[in-house]
Amino acid sequence: MLTAEQRAVLERSGLTPSRLSIAQIEQTAAQADTAQLTDEQLVEFLQICNALYRGGAPLISDYDYDFVFLQELRRRHPNHPYLETVEPEKAFAGKTVTLPEYMLSTEKTYSRDGIEKWLSRLEKAAEQCQVDFASLRFKATPKLDGFAAYDDGHVLYTRGDGRKGTDISRVFERGLIVAGNGKRGQGAGEIVVSRSYFDSHLAVYFENPRNFQASIIKEKDLEEHALAAIRNRAAVFYPFAVLPGWEGTAEKLREDFEAIVQEVPKMVDYDVDGLILEALDPVLKSFLGATRHHHRWQIAYKSNIETALVKVRRVTPQTSRSGRVNPVAELEPTRLSGALISRATAHHYGMVREMGIGEGTVIELTRSGMVIPKIERVVAPSLPQIPERCPRCGSELIWDGDYLFCPNTTKCPAQIENSIEHFFRTLANVDGFGLKTIEKLHAHGVNSVFAVYQLDLPQLQAMGFGEKTSQNLLSELQRSRNVAIEDWRFLGAFGIHRMGLGNCERLLQHYRLTGIFDLSRDDIVSIEGFAEKTAEAVVTSLTTIRQDFMQLYQLGFNLTSTPLLSEQRQNSSPIAGKVLVFTGTMLKGTRDDMIRDAKRLGAKVAGSVTGKTDFLVTGSEAGAAKINAAREKGVPILSEEEYLALIGADG
Template identity: 30%
Template structure:
């Protein structure tokens, strides 16, 4: 956490050195935590409030939330002064209103409050889900709002063909950032809000993150404005647009030839979470498309044919070109799960791609799987199975896949068993891991016969924790689940030394 006073002082110091100031305390604080040089982190003057604790050896510690906070205070740990225990929901509502009223005068920024069940035994009965505890919920305050003029509406085409109206705004400072564009979500929302070009509109950051238009200020509406027409053709390629999913979402069906979808699809394919081809960003890919050097995903692997022209292009040069071509070459043997992610199938993310790679072993087997076979894979439901079948049944996708297979030889290296020390066991990682990523840790467990999980239960066999571990660690202690620090895990199993 960074106080407003410390933020102002930090920016004054940056300006005095001729540096660009930070936009808001949140960005300054999060950036400070990522610094490799601890001296730079210290300059940010970061603070924290304790709200619970992880593993503690020695004296018995309280289970109820109020008693925990009192214990933390006694131990000299800073605790938020506004925390209070409420006897019923009416008291909770009143407490929220009090904090919200005090929000402008607090020495730091907040976006809401957290409401928790105080009783430790009741928390245990409520348990957790994969996404968090059932005994705690965040209540977000209404987003900070501001008014500005909307001078245009553009229609943006995404990777899956979704066409979204976007408000073009006179720049306005809201919630710590300057906003010049904001989403209107879909045609149905556009009609419901009835915002028009030239309107003064109310803008906010949804969840204090995503800029959105709340609605028009009707008393300021200029004369002669008209409702914004919804396009019937793709604004990029001219293909007739289709409604789907309850006549709310508008899509361009030109999956392969629409330049916007093509660009977004290639960006997704080369991204770190998919094929991880370094050196290929949006501007670079668009430049290669404009030059005709690439035309789709498979053509990336034929880019070497244009090496001479690339080297002679201003701003590229031999070293840069060779680095790009080497990164493309290296990607040819990425794990099968990464290739599956790169295909861009709706609802198929990292975990699902690993499950599919494990279940089918190659692209050919996956391509012919029916919905029943797909739904037999753990955690794959009807909707995801239908999307996978639809993707592979598409003639153009089949052609793309055959061309891609001519260049890419995906491996199962990330899935091949290396041992059985975790056979039949469920392992949970929690907190910040410092010597390996969470993906590396979970892959190690998976390749040694175990199942990595996102939540702790009575069936959990081991919890490995790092700094910042919270409710998962606390629950593991309550359930008597065996615990290991990350250092102990690495010392015993040496995951970073595995082939």
């Protein structure tokens, strides 16, 4: 059935189905059957599927879109206009603007034979334009499964219909960085999120990375977990021009094809659904040109997308740090895209209940490239397998919307272990305390982060850790207290509900760390960015963690205080209250160090140059786009040496 999110995407897209009912849309998607569709209904269904895919809430798989529905339209009407145009992105409202250059779709093939036909066409074209085909260079890069955009150095555009897009430069103002060399103005690329970061930080909020990538483009203020992903540089704009890849001749491409297909997608930690092959010779590219839909000198290879019908053995519940119980479908082992798959995540127990996922359920499982297996649809439902009690502590579970929660927040082993692991992972200055180590500690009665810091060498050895391992663990614990860390990161390590790292920093810009436990809901609501519900949750959570926090705080961590906004306004620093942008490689410290010091001196640090920027600070290999933007807007440009002299740190 169409989810509330899918309906919302269609509404934002301005797509109101007129030839298909909702029931027909759902049935067509579930059965992947075109036989009952008229030509007009087929086109409308394609438009709906495209809008949902680009809005982050796909209805069908890429394979079904390309090889069932699009192929059927091609069979019926080979020259249909829909086949000759770029599938439009309508999911984000806003004034459309002309793109600096066309952003076309890419011709696709799912077979080695398709690549051979493409190479043959290019060989004939090379003969016609008198280019030596044997010496031609080809490039293969990962086909990112993100949100397509174009950066001209001043504006970031959505792809739109390939000719006109929407200005989404706001994502750079929110701190989004450019992957690779960090320079703006490198043309077409995709907004993507690190696969590993998504799995560990965002999977509880979003069903898939595409869903998240669509969310960070929205005009409204971002939720904290989205801002945190940008701040942690897990979400980036990746220009195609700087993607890693393979390069060689057509002969080497044919010779090493299988190895290239296997290795190139692994070169990045982002969702990839195949690879892009392109000829590099400018004469040949100019000769071949493009259709209204795609460049003839380029092709996408997506044969590593596979679909299989798989039987569910059982649905296993797993309790998270927050107490949310997540369903994992245990499957009959099935090989997909070269990997043996035995598990797939069902997003929440509401999905399990509605779709009928349990022992014996037959699901359609898809895997694309390096992407984690996804339950595409339920083919044969069965009795949903929903737990009544927490799998770790036995507490009776409670429903909250589509989610099941364990209410035993203080004694549930899973919540304790995951909370301890979250603390050390958030501090990010300590090694050795992964989940396996923490599970072992907890099995020997270690129930809190404070208890971890009380351990000594005999205790660790008595738990089964070797002498060297025990000494390393104790050294890491000491290091975590000695190394300077921001107070907002320390606060964020406690996993306060609705308090990601950005909200922690925002709170500590108004109140000292040890004073936040006496704040009222109204105190927090008065801070920009905190709504009433968030404030209520924060006050409740602070009360819950107060004792644990004070115990750890008194251990003497080396905390760097966040400058209070009230003090920043009185700060005599020449950059107090100023908006700074840093670009390039700094010689006297990392850019992160300089940003941290600038904030300490009362400055605000932004990611892109705007009319509100006071100084652009440039290191070596500074981004030309930012320098040009500063010149156009009359923003003073300082070298690293000039900046250090300004703040009195040039010695």
